[in-house]
Amino acid sequence: MAVTERDPHTGYLTTGHEWNGIKELNTPVPRAVYFFLIATALFSLGYWILFPAFPLGWTYTKGLLGVDQRTTVNEALQRASLDRESWTKQIETNSYQAIQADPALMTIVRQTGRALFGDNCAACHGLHAEGSKGFPNLTTESWLWGGDPETIAETIRVGINSSHPNSRVAQMLAFGRDNILPRTDVENVVSYVQSLSDPAAVKQVPQQRLDSGKTIFAANCTSCHGDDGKGKSDLGAPDLTDHNWIHGGDPQSIFTTVWHGRQGQMPAWENRLGSLERKILALYLVDLRSRKQ
Template sequence: MAVEERDPHTGYMTTGHDWNGIKELNTPVPRPVYFFLIVTALFSVVYWVLMPAWPLGVTYTKGLLGIDQRNVVADSLKQAALERGVWTKRIEAGGFKEIQADPKLMEVVRQTGRTLFGDNCAACHGLNAQGGHGFPNLTTASWLWGGDPESIAETIRVGINSAHLQTRSSQMMAFGRDQLLKKDEVDNVVIYVRSLSDPAVAKQAPAARMDAGKAVFAANCVACHGDDAKGKADLGAPDLTDRFWIYGGDAESIANTVWGGRQGQMPSWEGRLPPLDRKILAVYLFDLRPGER
């Protein structure tokens, strides 16, 4: 039978168990542990009394404080709506320049606009709004239908070649496929168009072909792109003198465009986004351009 004894070093009694000369002490539980256990138990009782806690079939104990997390969330949403209403009313009533001149409103526009763009526009134009093949870069000053906030807002509203009755409509004709131009005329005008944005092409191309291409351009392209080839926002015709190309600015891409034509499409967002969201998006996109901040 195991015999208890007092450990001479700690003063605690042993349990009487011995393992290869190692004796087990009957060390008492520290008093702080009892203290925290008592506090925890008291806290539990108080919590059960004050807060919703115990299920009772189809209901539950409400607690003396009557706190309901659903009501807390509902109150938070109401408060958020009130706070949102302060700046939404200012944006709805203010003009574009007025909004842009207000740093606090622009902070809201940048935060909210980023979310709206990511949810609705990034699938085509990319998260950074720099577009891709067939989708324009929205961070530059090169806009088909005008890059001021008013024009951007209208484009968002009605779309481009969309089902909206007031949609912006534009189309690049298939000059080669529809036999409006001969193969050599297409080749010459491609060289000339490339030279408008790339001086190196102008230096390398034979003068005769440049002149021939310029003549083809004057006879077929200036009606939309203008005598200076800088495009016409009222027609949705792009500027051919900069380096921003929707379908690519290399010789093959431009040749494919001239030969087969292009007809981009953007859906109308009038039925998808409320006027406030479209207005925020317009200001946000304008703000993405270099030098606008």
Template sequence: MDLGERDPISGHQTTGHEWNGIKELDTPVPRGILIFLVVTHIFAVIWWFLMPTWPLVTTYTKGLLGVDQREIVEDDLRKAAAERAPWMKGIETASFEEIQANENLMAAVRQTGPQLFGDNCAACHGAAGTGQAGYPDLTDDDWLWGGDPEFIAETLRVGINSPHQETRVAQMPAFGRDEMLSRSEVRNVAAYVYSLSNPSVLTSENVDTIAAGREVFVASCAACHGDDAKGMTEVGAPNLTDTRWIYGGSMDAIITSVHGGRQGHMPTWDERLTPAEIKILALYVHSLNVGKP
């Protein structure tokens, strides 16, 4: 192709490139673009001298302005900590009743609690605290270890089945897998537990099965869940008579739990969070279910 060819409409020479009959014009770069490139390059060179820029072997160029982003961030954190110190100290030293009676402190709880929850708890319990499979709903007032702020704070502090020396310990044995119950006993007790939250399933056809499951329950499960199956917060055993389930309340899910056992886990927060932050989280979590049925 002749590189000297000119476009008959614009009068510009072509580059010699052609795609599907479309020829590329050899037009100059717009002056505005050239000016912009020159200005940005000049700015970049000036910025190299003014700001910390180039890494060296053991240090970096400090810049003529002496700006240190690390010092700026540390200073901002010190100022924020100083502003928070009065009410954080108040929360740390006051009882839960005193905090709840102090509107200023509760305003700080409502402002700080969501951030603490989002940073530390939402990954398991969900952003709204409604839980997910294997993690309890914190908004339904159905608590394994008690729902008063004091109990919640203690659970946060020591964790559940955590490495903390004072951790709360809870484990449901694998009754079927470890052959503590036979296959029929597992199914019978699962049928009984299922009937507690679904009484309509009790019929004349399965009354004997459920009665047999009740006997297995009394012998093997009542020590933790109680004779009435409403759970015991002393050992973290859930209420089996409602419709709030951690691992699922279907017949199959209950059989899976009875057969294979369950062992939840919650980390201890007493090294990551301050006592005041644990109190704030406890009060915030407690507030998630206030006024709900």
């Protein structure tokens, strides 16, 4: 049956369907819908023709442009390899001072060094190289074996008390446990050592005890730590006059160190990190230290 009724409000014909007094209008589809459907179909056809798109069982349509993700990734890797070859050669051949004076190379050092440090060093020294009890803070000027980049790179290469034949070797004697000094002398030298870095902490300690500790220190400790207690980097002996204590600078921690001794260990990284990576790490640590101060 032909529908001839027209809705008086919109002017559209009705379909003849009615539900509870509500009549369905025969509204035409908007032209925009047809436009976008056609545009989508044309785009799909063009994409199918230009790019790899349609599976053919054992292969696929290659597309007129011959572009695929594998090609894109390979080209990106080739570009990255060429870029890396350029800056790695400069870092390998330039001196530490020349690299430090080159802002572009130092940007690469900071980016690459951070990743290297996080992967290899952060487990002991912390993500920000600030160390923890038993592991030195690498953002200060207090370095056991010296803090210039050449020395740092060598320490990374051979380690400390490691299995490397050229390892740096250092040991703090167990003055109490091995009966080198009696307990009273250990207690006196502990007070004196604490006074070197924190005089206010020993204000209540009798002067006689500090004088005795100074005498004991001169007889037993100066060969490694120096007459002034500032340490000797050629022996890996720490500076006792600053506040950068590896095992703690409170009386109990110092007593434990003097009584039981210390022999820290750092693995040698020569077999895991190449000379380029070690050089980048050394530069990264020096730069990190300068930015922390």
